[in-house]
Amino acid sequence: MKTKATTMKTKARITLFGLVMAIALCYANFASAESNFATGGAAGSGGAGAAVNLDFQIVIPQFIYFQVGTAGAAIDQITFTPTAAEVANATAGIAGAGGDLGTGIVTVSLVSNAGGVDITESNNSLGAGLGDGAGNFISYAQINTATNDGNLPAPVLSDGGGTSVSIPVTVGTITNRQAQWTYTYDNPATPPAAGTYGTGGAATGGRVTYTAAIP
Numbered sequence: 455m456k457t458k459a460t461t462m463k464t465k466a467r468i469t470l471f472g473l474v475m476a477i478a479l480c481y482a483n484f485a486s487a488e489s490n491f492a493t494g495g496a497a498g499s500g501g502a503g504a505a506v507n508l509d510f511q512i513v514i515p516q517f518i519y520f521q522v523g524t525a526g527a528a529i530d531q532i533t534f535t536p537t538a539a540e541v542a543n544a545t546a547g548i549a550g551a552g553g554d555l556g557t558g559i560v561t562v563s564l565v566s567n568a569g570g571v572d573i574t575e576s577n578n579s580l581g582a583g584l585g586d587g588a589g590n591f592i593s594y595a596q597i598n599t600a601t602n603d604g605n606l607p608a609p610v611l612s613d614g615g616g617t618s619v620s621i622p623v624t625v626g627t628i629t630n631r632q633a634q635w636t637y638t639y640d641n642p643a644t645p646p647a648a649g650t651y652g653t654g655g656a657a658t659g660g661r662v663t664y665t666a667a668i669p
Contacts, residue, residue, distance in 0.1 A: 516568040520666040522635070523553060523560040529661075532558050534597075534639035546640040547598075558637040562606060566629040568668045570622055573608070576615035579659025583613045584652030592651050594662075596640045603633035611662060620669070 490504040523530035532550045540548060550558025564571060583591040599608035609617040624630045652660025 514567065516668070517566065518568070518571060518666050518668065519563065519565040520573075520664070521561065521563040522664050525561075530554055530560060532560075532637050534558075536639065536641055541641050541645050544641045544643050544645075546638075548639040548641065550637050550639065553637070555634060560635050560637075562601075562608075562631075562633045562635050564606060564621060564629060564631045564666060566666075566668070567627060569627045569629070570620060570669065571629050571666050572618050572620050572669045574616065574618040574665045574667070575609040575611055575662060576665065577611075577613075577659055577662045578656055579613060579652075581614045582659055584660050585658045586647065586649035586651045587657050588647075588649065590647045590649060590651070592642065592646050596642055598638045598640065600636045600638070601633050602636075603631065606631040606633035608635045609664070621666075 490506050530553050532552045534548050534550045536545065536548045539545075552558065553560040555561060564573075577594065579585065579591075579594070583593040585591045594611040594613050597611050599611065601607050606621060607619050609619045611617070621629060621631060652658050
């Protein structure tokens with residue numbers, strides 16, 4: 455006859471055995487997911503061997519890096535100061551001052567991994583050109599931009615803005631171009647009124663914005 459104590463011990467053994475089996479099953483499930491356990495090994499393998507897999511993935515975003523002038527948040531200014539004789543004679547090709555490289559020259563860098571890039575010019579003159587605040591204006595068409603690399607030209611400046619150029623890829627879908635843009639000023643045939651034109655504020659429209667975008 456089984457005693458109460460014997461029955462309790464039997465139940466305890468059954469419970470313990472069930473717990474051990476549950477743990478073993480959990481371990482077996484875990485091992486089959488991302489690990490392996492081997493004994494012995496295949497014939498001629500020289501011993502036990504276990505192989506596991508690990509997957510990798512790298513996600514690269516599309517980007518455009520565009521620099522005109524000093525890198526960072528600084529905004530360079532190009533200033534033209536023609537002499538009285540140059541103004542009177544409508545002299546063309548007047549060199550400027552300023553720019554990160556001096557004498558009206560700026561550094562230009564364009565890097566993208568999304569194919570070719572379009573560069574478009576605009577300004578804050580509302581189509582009027584550079585003003586002196588007294589109702590007189592000089593057209594942006596009087597300012598020339600030359601590049602030292604034909605693969606990174608500058609869009610022609612205009613009063614209304616919107617002129618664009620297409621920059622070709624360097625290889626594959628990668629665009630990596632560097633150049634120097636040089637700005638010069640052509641005095642108009644009719645001499646402008648004396649004054650300072652285009653200091654950058656909204657009333658004088660002296661700020662040009664270049665925008666690089668994936669077409």
